[in-house]
Amino acid sequence: MLTAILPVRSLLLAIFMLMAGGGFLSTLVSVRLERAGSSAVFIGLVATAYFAGLVAGSLRVPQLVRRVGHIRAFAAFVALLSASTLTYAIHRDPLLWGALRFIDGLCVAGVFVCLESWLNERAEGATRGSVLAGYMIALYSGQAVGQFLLNLSETKPSMPFLVASILISLSAIPVVLTRISAPLPDDGAALPVRDLYAASPLGIVGATITGLMLGAFYALGPVFVRRLGMDLSATALFMSVVILGGVALQWPLGRLSDRFDRRKVIVGVLAGALLASLGIAVLASQGPALFALAALFGGLSFALYPLCVAHTNDHLAPAQRVAATGGLVLLYSAGAAAGPMAGAAAVTVAGPAGLFFFIALCAGGTLVFAFWRQLRALPVPLDQQQNYQVLPRTTPVAATLDPRADEELEEKP
Template sequence: MLASIRPVRSLLIAIFVMMAGSGFLSTLIGLRLEREGSGTMVIGLVATAYFGGLVIGALRAGGVVRGVGHIRSFAAFVALLSASTLAYALVQQPLLWGALRLIDGVCVAGVFVCLESWLNDRAEPDTRGTVLASYMVALYSGQAIGQLLLRSGSTAPQVPFELASILISLAIIPICLTRSTAPALTEAASLPLRRLFAASPLGVVGAGITGLLLGAFYGLAAIYARRLGLSLAATATFMMVVILGGVALQWPLGHLSDRYDRRRVIVGGFALTLAVSVALAMQPSGALLLALGFAFGGLGFALYPLSVAHANDRLLPSERVTASGQLVLLYSVGAALGPIGGAAAMTLAGAGGLFLFIALAAGAMLAFGLWRLAVTDAVPGEAQQDFQILPRTTPTAALLDPAADPQQQVMT
C-alpha cells in the first residue's frame, strides 16, 4: 500500500492539511452568526452560498487549470481561500460573509479539481482503488480533526480564523515542492441527464436527495447542537463523531450492497436515515446524541456512493465515468438547497426542525425507492459493479473510480 501511495503522497498531505484548516469553517461561521444574532434563515443562506460556490467552481475551475497549469492554479485557489478566511476576522456582516462563502466554495472546488485530476493521472489501474481510498481517508480525517479547532476561539474570537488560514496556506508547500510533473487536465465526455435518469431514476434522485440531507446538516448541525445546550467543545465533538461515522460505515454498507439487491440496501439506508433523523429531532442528549450522530453520518455518507453504484449497474461501461460526474453535480445542487429548507424548518419548529426536514426528505426518497422496487426488476447479482467509496467533491473525482475505463476519458 505504501508503495502505491508514495508517488502521490504530497497530494495527500496537501488535501489533509487544507481540509484540517477549511473543513470546520462551515461549523464556525454558523456558530458565529448565531452568536451575533443572525436568524436561522440568514445562516442557511450563508451556507447555501458556499455550496453554490462549489457548483460554480466545479464547472469553471477546469478552464483555469487548463490555462495556467495545476501548480499555479492550486497556489492561486489556496491563496485566495486563505485570504478570504482571514477576512472573516475583520468584519462580521452576514452579506459580506455570504460573499466570502461563495468565494470559499469556488476555491475549494478548484483545489479538488487540481488534486483529483492529478491523482487520476498518477494512479495506475492496479493501484487506483488504493489511491482513492487514501484520498478519502486524508480528506475526511482532515475534516474531522479540524473540528477540534473550534475550541481555540474561547478566549480570542479571531484565533480559529487565523489557525485556519495558517493551515490552508501550509497546504501549498507540498505541492510547490513536489517533484511530480503536473498532468494535462482530463475530463469525461458529456452524458445527457435525460439518458442518465432513464437508465437509473433511483440513482439520480438518490444523489440529489443525499445532497439535500447533507447540505442541510453541514450548514446547520452546529446550530442544532448549540440550541440543545452543548458547549463549544461538545459541539465540535458531535460534528467530528458524525464525520467519523461516515467514514466507518461506508464499507460495511457497500459490501452488503455487493451481495444483495443494491436497490433494497439504498431503500433500507433511507429508511434508517428517516428513523435516526426522527430520533435526533426529539433532541436527545449525552451518549445517545453521539450514537445517533455516528449512525446518521454512517448512513448519510454511504447513500451517495450507493446511488452512484446503482446507476453504474444500469449503464454501459463507457458511460460510467461521465454519469458519476453528473451525479456529483446533482448532489451539489441538492446540497445548495438543503440549508434553505433546513433553516425554514428550524424557524418553524425550533432546533429539532433541522432533522424533521432531513426526515421529510428521507421519507420522500423512501417512498420513491419503494415505488421503484415495485415497478422495476433487480440487476442480477453477477452484473452488479463492485461498490466503491467516492468523494462528493467535483466531477473530476469520477475519474478516480477504479471501475473507470481510461479509454473512455478524453482530453479537453
C-alpha cells in the same frame, strides 16, 4: 496500500492540511452567525453561497487550470482561500460572509479539480483503488480533526480563523515543491440529467436528495447542537462524530450491496437514516444517546451517495460511467445548495429539531420512491452488478479516480 500512496504522499498531505484548516469553516461560520443573533434562514443563505461557489467552480475551473497549469492554479486558489479565511476575522457582516463563502466554495472546487486530476494521472489500474482510499482518508480525517479548531475560540475569537489560514497556506508547500509531473485535467463531462434519469431514476433522485440532506446538516447541524445548550467543544465533537461515522460505515454497507439487490440495501439505509434523524429530533437533548445517533446518522447518510452511484453504474455501459458519476456529483451539489435554505425554513417553523425532522422527511420521501421503483423495475442480476466503490462528493473530476475508469477507457472506440 502504503506502496501505492507513497508516490502521491505530497498530494495527500496537502488535502489533509487544507481540509483541517478549511473543512470546519462551515461549522465555525454557522456558530458565529447563530451567536450574533442571525436567523436560521440567513445562516442557511450564507451556507447556500458556499455550495453555489462549489458548483460554479466545478464547471469553470478546469478551463482555468488548462490555461495556467496545475501548480499555478493550485497556489492561486490556496492563496485566495487563505485570504478569504482571514477576512472573516476582520469584519463580521452576514452579507460579506455570504460573499466570502461563495469564494471559499469556488476555491475549494479549484483545489479538488487540481488534486483529483493529478491523482488520476498518477494512479494505475492496479493501484487506483488504494490511491482513492488514501485520498478519502486524508479528506475526511482532515475535516473531522479540523472541527476541534472551534475550541480555540475560547482564548481569542479570531484565533480559529488565524490557525485555519495558516494551515490552508501551508497546504500549498507539498504541492508547489512536488516533483510529480502535472497533467491537464479531464473536462469532467457529465451525462445529461434526462439520460441519467432514464438509466436510473432511483440513482438520480437518491443522489440529489442526499445533497439536500447533507447540505442542510452541514449548514445547520452546529446551530442545532448549540441551541441544545452544548459548548464549542461538544459542538466540535458532534460534527466530528457524524463525519467519522460516515467514513466507518461506507465500506461495509458497500460490500453488503455487492452481495444483495442493491436497491434493497438503499431501502435499508434510507429507513435507517429516517429512524436516526427522527431519533435525534425527538431526543433533542445532550448525552451519549445523541452522539450514538449522530454516528449512525453519519454512517447511513454518507453511504447513500456512493450507493446511488453504484446503482446508476449497474444500468450503464462502461464507457458511460465516468460521465454519469460526474453528473451525479453535480446533482448532489445542486441538492446541497438548496438544502440549507430548506432546512432553515424547517428550523424557523419547528425550532432546532425541525432540521432533523426535515432530513427525516427527505429520507422518508426517497424511501417511498425507492419502494415504488422496486415495483416498477426488475433488479439487476447479482452477477451483472458493478463492484461498489467509495467515491468523494467533490467535483466531476473525482469520477476519474474510480478504479473502473481504466476499464471504461478501454471500452471507448
